[in-house]
Amino acid sequence: MSANSTNKKIIVLISGNGSNLQALIDSCKNNQITGADIVQVISSKPNVYGLERAQKAQIPTHVHSLKEYKAAGKTRKDFDHDLADHIQKLKPDLIVLAGWMLILGPDFVSKFEGKLINLHPSLPGDIIGAHAIDRAYEEAKAGKRTETGIMVHYVIAEVDEGKPIASRKVPILENDSLEALEERIHRAEHELLPEATRMVLEGTAPSFK
Ligand SMILES: Nc1nc2c(c(=O)[nH]1)N[C@@H](CN(C=O)c1ccc(C(=O)N[C@@H](CCC(=O)O)C(=O)O)cc1)CN2
Numbered sequence: 001m002s003a004n005s006t007n008k009k010i011i012v013l014i015s016g017n018g019s020n021l022q023a024l025i026d027s028c029k030n031n032q033i034t035g036a037d038i039v040q041v042i043s044s045k046p047n048v049y050g051l052e053r054a055q056k057a058q059i060p061t062h063v064h065s066l067k068e069y070k071a072a073g074k075t076r077k078d079f080d081h082d083l084a085d086h087i088q089k090l091k092p093d094l095i096v097l098a099g100w101m102l103i104l105g106p107d108f109v110s111k112f113e114g115k116l117i118n119l120h121p122s123l124p125g126d127i128i129g130a131h132a133i134d135r136a137y138e139e140a141k142a143g144k145r146t147e148t149g150i151m152v153h154y155v156i157a158e159v160d161e162g163k164p165i166a167s168r169k170v171p172i173l174e175n176d177s178l179e180a181l182e183e184r185i186h187r188a189e190h191e192l193l194p195e196a197t198r199m200v201l202e203g204t205a206p207s208f209k
């Protein structure tokens with residue numbers, strides 16, 4: 001899929017499977033998202049299936065590995081600084097965190113505020129941080145909740161506290177296995193993320209501030 005030079009440029013950051021990346025790839029291909037191209041996929045880990053998805057779609061990939069930075073005696077700030085430099089050179093209109101599993105420092109976030117969005121498997125103000133699906137599942141099994149949800153939000157320094165762009169409730173059924181809940185959540189994410197991405201690109205999303 002060759003990028004059109006007049007189209008808006010999306011960069012997608014991943015750390016694993018990339019099923020939400022695939023939803024974005026498919027949405028650009030089927031014109032749910034128009035006038036935009038994914039110009040690069042950046043992974044925080046090598047050899048993840050999301051990189052294969054990008055390569056199959058002929059989208060350039062780049063690995064920015066925290067493990068390699070640590071092995072070289074470099075800091076999290078070095079990691080963030082170099083990632084920001086790399087991204088700025090590509091001049092994206094939008095950066096989508098689609099399963100990017102690293103907290104980004106305030107210096108990084110401040111360089112991209114308003115065009116940095118994140119997909120998170122929890123409702124606004126509910127579960128913060130990694131492993132949100134597991135935590136919701138455990139709370140449901142303890143009788144503490146019967147639903148969870150997903151959201152796409154602007155990224156700010158405070159993790160998962162940026163202004164929501166779109167969100168959706170997801171029920172947790174009494175006899176759910178963790179796998180059944182994960183599948184229900186991912187199905188909902190594959191619809192919500194392209195829709196939220198389209199809204200930001202078209203200017204119909206809630207404003208950043
Ligand atoms: N400054 C921000 N950075 C990131 C945000 C954000 O809202 N603000 N969103 C996250 C994505 N995310 C939840 O949506 C998230 C991912 C990972 C973590 C986390 O604790 N990561 C640890 C490593 C965890 C692990 O390796 O299992 C870490 O970074 O040290 C919290 C929230 C992306 N970044």
Ligand SMILES: NCC(=O)N[C@@H]1O[C@H](COP(=O)([O-])[O-])[C@@H](O)[C@H]1O
Pocket residue numbers: 014015016017018019020021050098099100101119120121129130131132186189
């Ligand atoms: N806190 C961030 C977080 O938990 N993100 C979650 O990682 C998964 C990535 O799946 P994918 O690699 O198949 O798109 C998604 O469920 C996304 O919400």
